[in-house]
Amino acid sequence: MKVYFRTIKDLPEDEYFGPGQLTCAGCGPSIAVRWLLKAAGSDVIVVNATGCIEVTTTSYPYTAWSVPYLHVAFENSAAAASGVEAALKALRRKGILDTKAKVMVIAGDGGTYDIGLQALSGMLERGHGILYVLYDNEAYMNTGIQRSGGTPHFAWTTTSPVGSKFKGKVQRKKDIMSIVIGHHIPYAATANIAYPIDLANKVKTAFDYIDEGPAFIHVIAPCPPGWRYPEEMTVEIARLATETGYFPLYEWDHGRIRFNPPSNTHLDKSRRKPIIEYLKRQGRFVHLTEEDIKEIEKEIDEYWDYLARLAKAFG
Numbered sequence: 001m002k003v004y005f006r007t008i009k010d011l012p013e014d015e016y017f018g019p020g021q022l023t024c025a026g027c028g029p030s031i032a033v034r035w036l037l038k039a040a041g042s043d044v045i046v047v048n049a050t051g052c053i054e055v056t057t058t059s060y061p062y063t064a065w066s067v068p069y070l071h072v073a074f075e076n077s078a079a080a081a082s083g084v085e086a087a088l089k090a091l092r093r094k095g096i097l098d099t100k101a102k103v104m105v106i107a108g109d110g111g112t113y114d115i116g117l118q119a120l121s122g123m124l125e126r127g128h129g130i131l132y133v134l135y136d137n138e139a140y141m142n143t144g145i146q147r148s149g150g151t152p153h154f155a156w157t158t159t160s161p162v163g164s165k166f167k168g169k170v171q172r173k174k175d176i177m178s179i180v181i182g183h184h185i186p187y188a189a190t191a192n193i194a195y196p197i198d199l200a201n202k203v204k205t206a207f208d209y210i211d212e213g214p215a216f217i218h219v220i221a222p223c224p225p226g227w228r229y230p231e232e233m234t235v236e237i238a239r240l241a242t243e244t245g246y247f248p249l250y251e252w253d254h255g256r257i258r259f260n261p262p263s264n265t266h267l268d269k270s271r272r273k274p275i276i277e278y279l280k281r282q283g284r285f286v287h288l289t290e291e292d293i294k295e296i297e298k299e300i301d302e303y304w305d306y307l308a309r310l311a312k313a314f315g
Contacts, residue, residue, distance in 0.1 A: 001189070001198075001201050001202055001205050001251055001253070001258070001260065002201065002204065002205045002208065003201055004039075004200070004201055004204045005039075005197050005200050005201055005204075006197070007197065008196065008197065010197075011035075011038050011039070011196070011197075011200060012038050012041070014038070014041075014042070015034070015037075015038070015066075016037035016038070016040075016041075016042060016065070016066045016067050017030070017033050017034045017037045017057075017064055017065065017066075018064055018066065019064065020057070020059075020062040020063055020064040021056050021057040021064035022056040022057075022059060023052070023053070023056045023057070024056075024223075024224055024225060024231070025224070025231040026224045026230075026231025026232060026233070026234040027052070027056075027223070027224070027234070028135075028137055028193055028220075028221035028222040028223055028234050028238060029052055029053050029108070029135045029137055029221040029223070030053065030056075030057075031193045031221070031234070031235075032133075032135045032193050032199075032219045032221045033053055033106060033135070035193065035196045035199050035200055035203075036104070036106065036133060036199070036203055036219075037067065038200065039199070039200035039201075039203035039204055040067075040102065040104055040131075040203055040207065042066075042067060043099070043100060043101050043102060044067050044068075044101065044102045044103070044104050045067070045068045045069075045070065045084055045088075045101055045102070045103050045104070046065065046067055046068065046069045046070070046104055046105075046106055047070045047072060047077050047080050047081040047084060047103065047104070047105045047106070048069060048070065048071050048072070048077065048105075048106045048107070049072060049073070049074055049075075049076075049077035049105070049106070049107035049108065049111035049112075049116060050071070050072070050073055050074045050111065050142075051074070051107065051108035051110060051111055051141075051142055052108060052137065052141050052142040052223075053106060053108070053135065054071055054142075055142050056142070058071060068101075070084065074110060074111045074115045074116060075111065075115040075116045075118075075119060076116065076119050077105045077106075077107045077111060077116055077119065077132075078105060078107075078116060078119035078120040078122065078123035078124075078130075078132060079119040079122065079123065081103050081104075081105045081123065081128070081130050081132070082122070082123050082126065082128045082130065084103050085103045085128045085129055085130050086128070088101060088103070102131065102207055102210065103128075103129070103130045103131070104130070104131045104132075104133060105130060105131070105132040105133060106133050106135065107132070107133070107134060107135070108134070108135055108136070108137065108140075108141075109134065109135075109136045109137065109138060109139070109140075109148045109149065109150030109151075110139075110140040110148045110150075112132075112134045112136075112150075112176065113148055113149030113150045113174050113176055114148055114149045117149075117179075120132060120180075121179075121183065123214060124180065124183035124185055124214050124216075125183060127185075127213045127214065128213075128214055129210035129211055129212075129213065129214065130210060130214050130215075131203070131206045131207060131210060131214075131215045131216075131217065132214065132215070132216045132217075133203075133216075133217045133219060134176065134216070134217070134218045134219065135219050135221045136150050136218060136219060136220050136221060137221050137222065137223035137226060137227075138150045138151050138152060138155065138173075138223070138226070138227070139151050139155075139157050139223070139226050141223050141225070141226045144158055145157050145158050145225070145226045146158055146159040147159045147160040147169050149173070149174040149176075150173055150174065150176070151169045151173065152169065152172070152173045152296075153168070153169055153170075153171065153172045153173065153295070153296060153299060154167060154168040154169060154285065154287075154288055154292050154295075154296065155168050155169050155284045155285065156168045156228075156283075156284040156285070156286075156287065157169065157226075157284070162287045167287055167288075167292065168284070168285075168287065172299060175303075176218060177190065177216075177218055177252070180216045180218075181252045183214075184255075185213050185214045185215065185216065186209045186212045186213050186214075186215065186253075186254055187205065187206050187209045187215040187216070187251070187252065187253055187254070188215065188216040188217070188218075188251070188252040189202045189205075189206070189216075189217050189218070189249075189250070189251040189252065190217070190218045190219075190220075190247065190248065190249050190250055190251075191217055191218070191219045191220075191249065192219065192220050192238050192239070192241065192242050192247060192249060193219065193220070193221055193222075193234075193235065193238050194235050194236075194238035194239035194241075194242070195239075195242070195249065198249060198260055198261075199217075199219065202217055202251070203217065205251075220238060220241050220242075220247045221238070222234050222237045222238050222241075226284070227282045227283070227284050228282055228283025228284050228286075229281055229282050229283065233281060236281075237278070237281055237282065240273065240277055240278040240281070241278060242262065242263060243262060243272065243273045243277075243278075244272055244273045244274065244275045244277055244278040244300075245263075245266050245269070245272040245273075245275070245300050245304060246275060246278055246300060248263040248266060248303075248304070248307065249261070249262075249263040250263060250307065255314055256314050257307065257310050257311040257314055259307075259311070266304065267304060267307075267308055269301065269304070275293065275296055275297050275300060276293060279293060279296070
C-alpha cells in the first residue's frame with residue numbers, strides 16, 4: 001500500500017457525498033462512502049448497485065452524490081461498469097473525449113456475494129480497469145434484514161431466525177476475498193470504516209493499479225438496525241471487528257499478502273481481543289451459547305491459519 005495520507009487532516013476537505021440522503025443514524029455504509037469519495041476525488045464515475053446506499057441517497061428529486069453516478073440493478077453493477085470503462089477507452093482512443101475519469105463500483109454484500117457474483121467474476125476475468133468496492137453490512141438490509149452470503153454464522157436475520165430448531169444462519173460467511181484473489185487480479189484489500197486513513201490509502205493505491213487490471217476493496221460497514229446495537233456504537237463495533245480478529249486488514253498486492261495494522265500482529269492470537277467483546281454488543285448474536293461462541297472462535301482461528309499459509313506460500 002502506498003501512503004498518500006498519514007493523518008485525518010491529510011484527507012481532502014472537499015465533500016462529494018453530502019446532504020440529501022435518508023440513511024439511518026449511525027449508518028456504517030454511508031461513513032464508508034464518504035471516505036471512499038474523499039480518497040477518489042472528483043474525477044470518478046460511480047456505478048452503484050441497488051442496495052441501502054442507493055435507496056437512501058437518490059430519492060427523486062434529491063441526490064447525495066456530487067460525482068457522475070449510475071444506478072443499476074442488484075446483479076449487474078460490475079457488468080454496467082465494464083461498459084462504462086470500455087466506452088471511456090473507446091472515446092479516448094478516437095480522440096472524442098479527453099478525460100482520465102476513473103470508474104468505481106459501490107455495491108453491498110447482497111449485490112456482490114450473491115446476486116452480482118457472476119457479473120463481478122466476468123469483470124475480473126476480462127480485466128477491466130475498475131475499482132470494485134464491496135461495503136459489507138452482512139445482510140440485505142434495505143429490503144428487511146434478510147441473510148446474504150456475507151452474513152456470519154449464527155447471526156439472526158429475518159430469514160435466518162432463532163428458535164428451537166435454528167439458531168441463526170446455518171452456514172459460515174462466504175470468503176469473498178479468496179474468490180476475488182482467485183481471479184489473479186493485481187490488487188485486492190480489506191478495509192474498515194474505523195480506520196479511514198488505511199481505507200483512503202487503499203483506495204488511492206487501487207486506482208494506481210487499474211491500468212493493469214481490476215482492483216477490489218472489501219469494507220466492513222456495521223448497520224445499527226440490522227446488527228441490533230445503539231447507533232452511536234457503529235465505529236466502536238467496526239474497530240472491534242478488526243481488534244478481535246473477526247475482520248483482518250490485509251492486502252493482496254501482485255501475488256503477495258501483506259497484513260496492515262493492527263492486524264499485522266494478529267497472527268499471534270494473544271494479540272487479539274476476545275471475540276466475545278465483539279459479539280456481546282450486537283443483538284443479532286444475543287442468543288449464542290458458550291458452545292456457539294467457541295465455534296465462532298474456532299472458525300476465526302482457522303481463517304487466520306489459512307491466511308498464514310497463504311502469506312507463507314506467496315510471500
